[in-house]
Amino acid sequence: MNQPDPSGSPPASDSASDSASDSASTSARPAAVEFRDVTKIYGRGTPREYVAISHVSFTIPDVADHGEISSFLGPSGCGKSTVLRLVAGLEPQHPPTSGTVTVLGRPVIGPGADRGMVFQDYTSFDNRTVLDNVAFGLECRGVSRREREAEGLEWIAKVGLDPRRDARKYPHELSGGMRQRVAIARTLILRPRVILMDEPFGALDPATRLDMQDMLISLWREVQATVLFVTHSVEEAVYLGDRVFVMGTTPGRIVDEVRLPSPTRNAREIQSEPWFHEQVNALHARIEQVEAAAKRSPNGASRQIQAG
Ligand SMILES: Nc1ncnc2c1ncn2[C@@H]1O[C@H](COP(=O)(O)OP(=O)(O)OP(=O)(O)O)[C@@H](O)[C@H]1O
Ligand SMILES: [Mg+2]
Numbered sequence: 001m002n003q004p005d006p007s008g009s010p011p012a013s014d015s016a017s018d019s020a021s022d023s024a025s026t027s028a029r030p031a032a033v034e035f036r037d038v039t040k041i042y043g044r045g046t047p048r049e050y051v052a053i054s055h056v057s058f059t060i061p062d063v064a065d066h067g068e069i070s071s072f073l074g075p076s077g078c079g080k081s082t083v084l085r086l087v088a089g090l091e092p093q094h095p096p097t098s099g100t101v102t103v104l105g106r107p108v109i110g111p112g113a114d115r116g117m118v119f120q121d122y123t124s125f126d127n128r129t130v131l132d133n134v135a136f137g138l139e140c141r142g143v144s145r146r147e148r149e150a151e152g153l154e155w156i157a158k159v160g161l162d163p164r165r166d167a168r169k170y171p172h173e174l175s176g177g178m179r180q181r182v183a184i185a186r187t188l189i190l191r192p193r194v195i196l197m198d199e200p201f202g203a204l205d206p207a208t209r210l211d212m213q214d215m216l217i218s219l220w221r222e223v224q225a226t227v228l229f230v231t232h233s234v235e236e237a238v239y240l241g242d243r244v245f246v247m248g249t250t251p252g253r254i255v256d257e258v259r260l261p262s263p264t265r266n267a268r269e270i271q272s273e274p275w276f277h278e279q280v281n282a283l284h285a286r287i288e289q290v291e292a293a294a295k296r297s298p299n300g301a302s303r304q305i306q307a308g
Helices: 018-026 078-086 130-134 138-141 145-158 175-187 206-223 234-240 273-298
Strands: 032-043 050-060 071-075 098-103 115-118 194-199 226-230 243-248 253-259
Touching: 018 175, 050 078, 050 098, 050 253, 071 078, 071 234, 078 098, 078 115, 078 194, 098 138, 130 145, 130 175, 138 145, 138 175, 145 175, 175 273, 194 273, 206 234, 206 253, 226 234, 234 273, 243 273, 253 273
Parallel strands: 071 226, 071 243, 115 194, 194 226
Antiparallel strands: 032 050, 032 098, 243 253
């Protein structure tokens, strides 16, 4: 993995060809997540038929004792949520129209305990306290009240909430940032191997967002899971991602894969470094290119494209 140059110059970022060497070095382990030639057509055979993603292939290796964070960037409507929900096994994205989605070597046949999802909108149960929300998954698994409350309180602290002050609050008594902390605790308490995050910090103010990024990195180090992270923020994608997938539209597809160093310092520090800005600018330029190409595309007007 590339590390930032202490001189402050940009670390080398590599292209998709790195995946081949990754796959070779981890060939004994099945990939954490793999898309093989995946196409999703919504409303197939109806007048509303729409090709959301077409022939999408990528591999996220299952790195031993580590896990990786992969960021997904791309214009609105390029299929980022579709990709995440296919991994989660959630309808109507699941099943794909063609191609295969595998998680840890097994084809996805529906939702499973190996995957957990955090959405942008605050998805806690309004009528449950913070503690009951965080411990909900354990309750579903039949864990005793005593055990799940002890573990719930631990996770409330881990996501930066105050177990004594916040555990008995209801979601409407929390700020947006606090509610997202609850959502993250509720997912991570179940220790999924693959964590799917769909713009989880999209609604937060910039300062809270940086705090949440740091919290995510420290929890991710602890749980060592594979994270798929969708964001519209290039800065967030570059800071969090071990790799960034850039998606294009018409139809949705992967146009680039960039390898990045794992964050070694906090978000505010790294995000003020020159190499970071160079990387962000390069990705902005790439996304602009993708958007311009989509506008020029003869299919761009209708975005109704038949999958080959
Ligand atoms: N259930 C559905 N039925 C029909 N079309 C859908 C459905 N879900 C998504 N789409 C379409 O598929 C395309 C991709 O949607 P998706 O939600 O995956 O995009 P996205 O990249 O997550 O966008 P955003 O950045 O705005 O969240 C969009 O054009 C959307 O309108
Ligand atoms: Mg989306």
